[in-house]
Amino acid sequence: MTTAERTRxxxxxxxxxxxxxxGGTMGVRFTAYDGSCSGPADATLGLHLRTPRGLAFLAxxxxxxxxxxxxxxxxxxxxxxxxxDPYELLAALSSLxxxxxxxxxxxxxxxxxxxxxxxxxxxxxxxxxxxxxxTVHGLRHSRRRDAEAISHHYDVSxxxxxxxxxxxxxxxxxxxxxxxxxxxxxxxxxxxxxFDKLALSPGDxxxxxxxxxxxxxxxxxxxxxxxxxVTLSRQQADWAQKQIAEDGLSDLAEVxxxxxxxxxxxxxxxxxxxxxxxxxxxxxYPSYFEFIRxxxxxxxxxxxxxITRPHNQHQETGAFIDRYVFPDGELTGSGRIITEAxxxxxxxxxxxxxxxxxxxxxxxxxxxxxxxxxxxxAEVGPGTARVWGLYMAGSRLGFEQNTIQLHHVLAVRxxxxxxxxxxxxxxx
Numbered sequence: 001m002t003t004a005e006r007t008r009x010x011x012x013x014x015x016x017x018x019x020x021x022x023g024g025t026m027g028v029r030f031t032a033y034d035g036s037c038s039g040p041a042d043a044t045l046g047l048h049l050r051t052p053r054g055l056a057f058l059a060x061x062x063x064x065x066x067x068x069x070x071x072x073x074x075x076x077x078x079x080x081x082x083x084x085d086p087y088e089l090l091a092a093l094s095s096l097x098x099x100x101x102x103x104x105x106x107x108x109x110x111x112x113x114x115x116x117x118x119x120x121x122x123x124x125x126x127x128x129x130x131x132x133x134x135t136v137h138g139l140r141h142s143r144r145r146d147a148e149a150i151s152h153h154y155d156v157s158x159x160x161x162x163x164x165x166x167x168x169x170x171x172x173x174x175x176x177x178x179x180x181x182x183x184x185x186x187x188x189x190x191x192x193x194x195f196d197k198l199a200l201s202p203g204d205x206x207x208x209x210x211x212x213x214x215x216x217x218x219x220x221x222x223x224x225x226x227x228x229x230v231t232l233s234r235q236q237a238d239w240a241q242k243q244i245a246e247d248g249l250s251d252l253a254e255v256x257x258x259x260x261x262x263x264x265x266x267x268x269x270x271x272x273x274x275x276x277x278x279x280x281x282x283x284x285y286p287s288y289f290e291f292i293r294x295x296x297x298x299x300x301x302x303x304x305x306x307i308t309r310p311h312n313q314h315q316e317t318g319a320f321i322d323r324y325v326f327p328d329g330e331l332t333g334s335g336r337i338i339t340e341a342x343x344x345x346x347x348x349x350x351x352x353x354x355x356x357x358x359x360x361x362x363x364x365x366x367x368x369x370x371x372x373x374x375x376x377x378a379e380v381g382p383g384t385a386r387v388w389g390l391y392m393a394g395s396r397l398g399f400e401q402n403t404i405q406l407h408h409v410l411a412v413r414x415x416x417x418x419x420x421x422x423x424x425x426x427x428x
Contacts (some may be wrong), residue, residue, distance in 0.1 A: 011111045014055060020105055022063060025097045028089065029079070045080035045089045052113055053121050059109040060120035063098045065319040071384045072124045072391065074326070075115050083386050085366035085391040094397065101103045116172075126383050127323045152374050158239045160379045161213070164365050164370040164388065169213040169239070172275040172305065173358040173406045183364040186357070191219040196426035197350075198270035198301045207295055209260035210276025214240030214253070221253035229255040232261060260291070267297045272399050277306035277337065282314075285337070289344035294381045299418030302346060302408040304337065307358075310402055311338045325391045335408040346411040348425060355405040362396035 015036030018026060026039040029046035033053075039046065049055060054075025058066040070076035081089045109117055165171055168182050174186030174191050194216060199208060202224030208216045209358065211229025213236050220227045221244070231237050237257035245255045260276065271292050280288045292302055309315060312333035318320070321329065338348050369376060369389055379387045398404040 005241055012048060012108045014112065017105060017108050017112075020108075021099050021101060023097060025095055027092045027095055029045075034162065036143055043092075045092050046078075047089075048077045048079055049164075050077060051075045052117065054217070055109070056113060056117050056119075056121050059101075059106075059113075059317075060118065061326050063319075064100055064263040064322070068320045068324065068390065069123055069127070072126055074382060074386075077149055081375070082370050082389075084369035084376075084389040085393055086389055087363070087366065089144050090390075090397050092359055094401070100133060123323075125385050126387050128327050130309055136394070136413065154193065154385065157379050158213075160376055160384075163376055163379075164368050166364075168215055169217040169243075171212055174361045174364075175354060175357050176360050179360065182408055183255050183361070183368075186361065186364075187215070188219075191216055193426065193428070194272055194303050194305065194408075195223065195225075196218060197303050197408070198272065199420070202267040205267070205269050206272060207263065207265070208274070209292075210273060210279070211240070211255055212275065213237055214243060214255045216272055217253050217255055218244060218247060218249060221249040222247075225252070227253045227348055228263070228265065229253070230258045230260050231255065263295065266295050268295050268300055269297060269300045270303070271295055272303050272305070274303075274305040275307075277304060278326065278331060280327050280330075282332050284335065285340035286344060289341045289346060292346050293413050296413040298413055298415030299420075300413050302341075302409075302411045302413075304341070304407075304411070306337070306353045306407065307331055307377070308334045308337065308353075308405045309409045320393070320394075324387050333405065334405070334409065341409065341411050345413070347414045348409060348411045349420075350408075352408050353405050355399045355402065358406045359396050361391050362399070366392050366396070371409040382390045391398055 013036030014032035014034050015030065015038040018030050019424055027043070028039055029041070030049070031046065033051060039069040043427040045288065048068070053073070054070040057070040057073065058074060060066065061069060067076065071078070073245070078086045078089050081087070086368040095130040106118065117170040161169060161171065168184055170187040170189040171188070174183060176186040177189050181189070198206070200220060200223065204225050206220050206225050206227045208227060208229040211217050211231050214229050217229035217240065229240065235259050237255050240255035244250055273292070277288070290362045296302065309331050310333065312335045315331070317326065317329050317331065334351055334353070340350060366389065366422065368394070369385070373385065395404070399406070
């Protein structure tokens with residue numbers, strides 16, 4: 001080695017860079033393409049950085065977004081877990097914290113990648129930059145923009161959803177009668193619970209807004225209830241209408257490809273909203289609940305089922321969820337939901353938190369994704385399949401750790417001459 005070589009400053013390794021930006025909080029084993037590593041040497045779970053592009057993702061979007069970009073693009077691999085269910089890895093990373101990048105960290109990246117490495121690479125095609133950041137056109141939660149957001153998430157592939165969700169094609173929290181119950185039994189039990197809470201009887205009329213693939217619509221129709229469902233996903237509506245016909249329910253059930261705000265019929269005995277409120281936008285709750293009140297007959301009931309927060313303060317959903325999963329999605333606490341329902345003239349009768357049931361539901365969906373991994377990848381590509389495994393496993397962790405919840409809120413359009421049975425009139 002020459003004198004110049006001995007005195008030339010050595011470029012830090014990627015492992016040393018990771019140590020610097022995480023402050024030593026990496027709870028899993030991290031390895032990189034340059035042969036360096038970080039984190040506990042005996043860890044059975046880990047991350048492997050495969051490419052310089054992956055490093056550029058991490059460097060130009062420090063935190064969850066950079067990790068997600070590198071992972072979805074295939075530049076960062078999870079080790080010790082299946083990509084369809086990285087739950088254990090995410091649990092091990094739950095204490096991970098990112099330090100604010102220092103000038104020395106930027107210099108290290110420049111040495112490793114060159115100055116061009118400080119330019120953000122093109123994000124994976126699964127990432128959707130919200131319209132309001134791209135253009136001045138399209139107000140948040142306008143009908144056009146809501147349709148685009150719903151299509152981004154739900155028009156992935158009906159076949160993909162069949163493999164992940166199972167025969168019920170139900171993409172909302174199940175209600176488990178026991179922890180050992182099957183996913184199908186728990187989803188059937190959820191529809192039974194909603195039906196009973198709404199005190200529906202044969203001949204009644206039900207409006208199901210945000211109806212998905214029509215699970216609640218078909219359940220109610222099988223009980224003799226005339227049901228109208230609406231969804232902003234064309235693929236969902238087409239699948240649901242075909243299934244309704246195959247089940248011989250066309251005389252009682254209909255699913256429309258439409259914005260719920262376009263429904264003009266009134267006088268419904270009940271309205272079910274299962275997984276729609278997350279897409280409405282908190283600022284639109286007054287008009288949302290007013291719309292529902294106007295569609296109900298006096299004495300008609302609403303069951304609002306949605307993901308909530310354990311508080312009523314404003315909190316962003318996070319870059320990964322916003323860009324890869326639920327564009328424009330917004331969550332708040334059950335207190336805000338109850339307040340807005342009351343302000344719209346509805347009497348709130350009952351509320352309950354089902355967050356543990358959603359953790360069980362997500363675990364079952366991840367098992368389905370793992371079991372059907374090769375076919376799912378063939379259907380939607382490895383990047384989209386990775387998004388779903390990451391999103392569902394991370395959401396399961398959120399429900400378990402009580403950072404997100406799931407609430408049923410039951411309300412009625414008050415009418416002095418309509419007397420409800422003593423509450424509760426349903427079985428849990």
